[in-house]
C-alpha cells in the first residue's frame with residue numbers, strides 16, 4: 001500500500017522561454033518548479049496519508065536539478081524520494097517504462113500525477129503508465145478519497161462533472177484540485193534537507209534510456225506580433241467591427 | 252502507409268473534428284480506417300470522403316467512459332503505420348493508452364504534419380514551437396481546427412465488431428452537467444472575460460456576444476479563481492487551455508504572461524480594457540480602450556446587425 005506521486009520539474013510559469021541555436025535555452029531559465037497540476041496530485045496524496053492510507057513516495061525523472069522538486073515534496077510530507085537520473089530527452093514510451101519500473105519497485109498501488117506537464121503539454125504519461133502497469137485509470141480528477149478498498153474521485157467526464165468509483169490499483173491524473181495547496185513550514189523544510197534521495201539510472205531499472213523514437217528537430221519562438229491598432233472609447237466600435245470583417249477577415 | 256483514425260463524438264453524434272483527422276490522413280496517402288468507439292457516428296463517418304472502411308465497435312463498456320476498457324476494446328482492432336485522434340481530453344487519454352499497449356510513441360496536440368513523420372506542436376503552453384521527427388509506427392493527436400476537413404460524399408463499408416470488456420471505473424452520480432456551450436479548445440472564435448468583468452453575472456454579456464458569433468466563452472485564471480460560477484474548464488492560459496482560434500476577444504483581462512501563453516498564437520486578437528497601459532494591448536491586433544460596460548452592448552449590436560445581413 002502507498003501512493004506514488006509523479007513530479008516533473010518544469011520552468012516556473014513566469015519564466016520567459018528563449019531559444020538559442022534552434023533549441024530552448026535551459027540555462028537562461030532562472031527558476032524551476034514542480035509542474036502545477038502535479039502539485040495537486042501531491043496535495044491529494046498527502047491528504048490520503050493523513051486519512052490513514054500508506055506512505056507517499058515522490059518520484060521524478062530528469063536531470064540533477066530535478067532533485068529539488070523531491071526535496072520540496074518532502075517538505076510538505078512525502079516519505080520517500082526517488083530520482084531517476086537522466087539527461088536525455090525521452091519519448092513517451094521511455095518515460096512510461098522508467099516510471100512504471102520505479103512504481104513497481106515501490107509496491108504502491110495508487111499513482112497520482114498531473115493531467116498535463118507544463119513543458120510538454122502532452123497528457124500522455126498518466127494513461128500510458130496505467131496501460132503499462134495494468135492499472136485502472138481515471139483522468140482529469142479534482143478530488144480522490146479512499147474508503148476500504150474503493151477509491152472515489154470527482155472527474156470532468158464527457159457528460160460533465162461526475163463522481164466515479166474504482167477498486168484495485170489505479171492511476172489518477174489531476175486537474176486543478178479542489179483543495180488549497182499547503183505550504184511547507186520551517187520544520188518541514190529543515191527535515192526535508194536531510195531526507196535521502198534514492199538515485200537510480202535507467203540501467204538500474206532495466207530500461208534503455210537512449211534512442212528516443214521522437215527526435216527534436218527544432219525549437220522556435222512564436223511569431224512576434226506586429227504592434228496593433230488602438231482605438232479609444234466605445235465610439236470606435238462600428239469602425240472596429242467593420243475592420244474585423246473587411247481588414248482582418250475573421251467574422 | 253496506412254492510417255487508423257479514432258473518431259471523436261459528442262452527445263451521441265460524430266464530432267466535426269473527425270473529418271479534419273481524415274483530411275490530415277488523406278494528405279499523407281494510403282488507406283484510412285475510421286474506428287468508432289461505441290459505434291457512435293459510424294454511418295456519418297462512412298460518408299467522409301477518403302475513408303476506406305469504418306469499424307463500428309459496440310459493447311456495453313461504451314455506455315460510460317472508462318479509458319482502459321475502451322482502449323482494451325479498440326487496441327486489437329487498430330493497425331497501420333499511424334494512429335490519429337483529436338487532442339480533446341478523451342482523445343489524448345485514449346491514444347496514450349492505446350499507444351502504450353502497442354509500445355509505440357505518441358505525440359500530442361500536433362498542428363501540422365508531414366509524411367515521414369515530421370510534426371509541429373507548441374510547448375510551454377504556446378511560449379515555444381517544437382518540430383519533431385517521429386519514427387513509424389506511431390500515434391499522433393491533432394489539434395482541432397488546425398487541419399482542413401475532408402469533404403462529404405464518401406460511401407465506405409462499415410463493419411461492426413462486438414466487444415465485451417470489463418469496466419473498472421463506475422460512474423456513481425452526475426455532479427454537474429457538461430456545459431452546452433462550445434469548448435474553448437475547439438472554437439474558431441473565443442470571447443474571454445477577466446476579473447475586470449466585476450462579477451460573474453456580467454459574463455452574460457459575453458454569452459450574448461458568443462451566441463451572435465457562434466463563439467465559445469473563456470476566462471482568465473483570476474476570474475476562475477475568484478468566482479465559483481466560472482469553471483476551470485473555461486480557463487485559458489498556462490494552467491488552463493492553450494487555444495489558437497481565428498479570433499480571440501479578451502475583455503477585462505490584463506494580459507499576464509500566463510494568460511498570454513495560452514492565447515498568443517490566436518490568429519487575430521481583439522482586446523477591450525479600460526487601462527490604456529494594460530499588457531494585453533501588447534499582443535492585440537486591435538485594442539479598444541474602454542470599459543466593457545460601454546463597449547459590449549455596442550459591440551453586440553454592431554455584430555448582430557452585420558451578421559444578420
Ligand SMILES: Cc1cc2nc3c(=O)[nH]c(=O)nc-3n(C[C@H](O)[C@H](O)[C@H](O)COP(=O)(O)OP(=O)(O)OC[C@H]3O[C@@H](n4cnc5c(N)ncnc54)[C@H](O)[C@@H]3O)c2cc1C
Pocket residue numbers: 013036444445446447448470471472473474486487488489490491492502503504505506507508509510513523524525526529541542543544
Ligand atoms: C502558476 C501560475 C499559473 C497561472 N496560470 C494562469 C492561466 O492559466 N491563465 C490565466 O489567465 N492566468 C494564470 N495565472 C494568473 C496570472 O498571473 C494573472 O493573475 C491573471 O491572468 C490575471 O487575470 P485578469 O487579467 O482577469 O485579472 P487582473 O490582472 O486583475 O486584470 C483585470 C483587468 O481588467 C481591467 N478592467 C477592470 N475593470 C474593467 C472594466 N470595467 N472594463 C474593462 N476593463 C476593466 C483592468 O484594467 C485589468 O487590466 C497564473 C499564475 C500563476 C502564478
Ligand SMILES: Nc1ncnc2c1ncn2[C@@H]1O[C@H](COP(=O)(O)O)[C@@H](O)[C@H]1O
Pocket residue numbers: 006007008009035037038059060061062095112113114115116117118120121122123124125126
Ligand atoms: N519525467 C517525469 N518525471 C516525473 N513525472 C513525470 C515526468 N514526465 C511526466 N510526468 C508526470 O506525468 C504528467 C503528465 O506529463 P506529460 O505526459 O508529459 O504531459 C506530469 O504532470 C507528471 O505528473
